[in-house]
Amino acid sequence: MRKIYVIGIGAGNPDHLTLQAAKAIGRTDVFFVLDKGEAKESMIELRRRLMKAYGRPSRRIAEGVDPARDRTPADYQGTIADWRHRRSEVTEALISEHLLDGETGSFLVWGDPSLYDSTIAILDEILARGQTLFEYAVIPGVSxxxxxxxxxxxxxxxxxxxxxxxxxxxxxxxxxxxxxxxxxxxxxxxxxxxxxxxxxxxxxxxxxxxxxxxxxxxxxxxxxxxxxxxxxxxxxxxxxxxxxxxxxxxx
The missing domain is CATH 3.30.950.10 (Tetrapyrrole methylase, C-terminal domain)
Structure with a gap:
């Protein structure tokens, strides 16, 4: 069975990383990153630093393109639901292609994954479709x-x-x-x-x-x-x- 960690990495200070999170990064074979474009490059840089500091030398990075969404929608709830669905499709493709049986993958999430983040909901949606199987654990972070x-x-x-x-x-x-x-x-x-x-x-x-x-x-x-x-x-x-x-x- 493949395993995935959803790891809270804090609000931006590398010193906010917990010992539990650092150990999980060290067990990771594949890190999943959704590219938000050049304007968000600095948001990805902290993840790269943490991967280098605590990850395995053999770690791999699987990148996908984060789907665009309307920032001023008339139907906010419907727009967010559609965006999450499209993100789940991109995420599922990354997991299917890059995470082998018996390997561990990770998503490095700003702050705490249980607060104002969609990764947990996206993974649940993927599992509900029943096509891509894995188990996952959530590691809290400093929000x-x-x-x-x-x-x-x-x-x-x-x-x-x-x-x-x-x-x-x-x-x-x-x-x-x-x-x-x-x-x-x-x-x-x-x-x-x-x-x-x-x-x-x-x-x-x-x-x-x-x-x-x-x-x-x-x-x-x-x-x-x-x-x-x-x-x-x-x-x-x-x-x-x-x-x-x-x-x-x-x-």
């Missing part, structure tokens, strides 16, 4: 959420109170969830935090990397700076990953 809280030296929740991880789209459409005053928002292309000027924000981009940017303060006071900084960074790098904690004041 951008954990890295953000650590960098700003703040807890995600306040005593006896919940917090929620959500999307910029949901925050823009619905505001703060009922009964929740602390929300972690991931990949907010809409900058939905600007609708909450009285809240405090703890924002970070490229967390754990050499390009890391941090901002914090009352939204009314730092929103313009965050918007300008985000736009400049995205233009310079060709991509951006950012996360923030939005916290309503005590009531």
């Amino acid at each position: 951008s959420v954990s890295a953000l809280a650590a960098k700003h030296r703040v807890p995600l929740n306040r005593v006896g109170r919940p917090f929620q991880v959500t999307t910029g789209r949901r925050l823009a459409d619905e505001g703060f969830p009922d009964g929740v005053d602390d929300v972690v928002v991931m990949l907010d292309a809409q900058q939905a935090f600007t609708a909450h000027p009285d809240a405090d924000i703890y924002w970070g981009a490229y967390l754990g990397t050499e390009d890391e940017i941090l901002r914090s303060g009352r939204v009314s006071e730092v929103a313009d700076d965050i918007l300008a900084t985000r736009a400049e960074a995205r233009a310079r790098h060709g991509w951006i990953m950012d996360t923030y904690l939005l916290r309503r004041p005590e009531r």
Whole structure:
């Protein structure tokens, strides 16, 4: 039986790699990489460094082209489902062609594979089709959420109170969830935090990397700076990953 690891490699700092993850990389015969184009080259570079540092000399790399998707769809859920399906077909072809019986393959996933990532769902879809067989295990990593809280030296929740991880789209459409005053928002292309000027924000981009940017303060006071900084960074790098904690004041 072929085996696959889905390995969380942290938010960008090589020192965030866990011992469990390093051992799994060392057991890997084939690493699977979906190429997102030149603009995402820096996102692949960390994976290459980890493969070289902890992988076998005989390791192989199987690369596929990540399917494009509409970033401003009218039907968001349907668009994502279609994109994941097309990704699963590319992924299945890579596994079938490059992973031999008895070998181990790995996907090196930014942050933690169980948070804001589709690799697990894609592998489950492949297995459900019943044509390509393997077993897989998930190895947790340091998420951008954990890295953000650590960098700003703040807890995600306040005593006896919940917090929620959500999307910029949901925050823009619905505001703060009922009964929740602390929300972690991931990949907010809409900058939905600007609708909450009285809240405090703890924002970070490229967390754990050499390009890391941090901002914090009352939204009314730092929103313009965050918007300008985000736009400049995205233009310079060709991509951006950012996360923030939005916290309503005590009531």
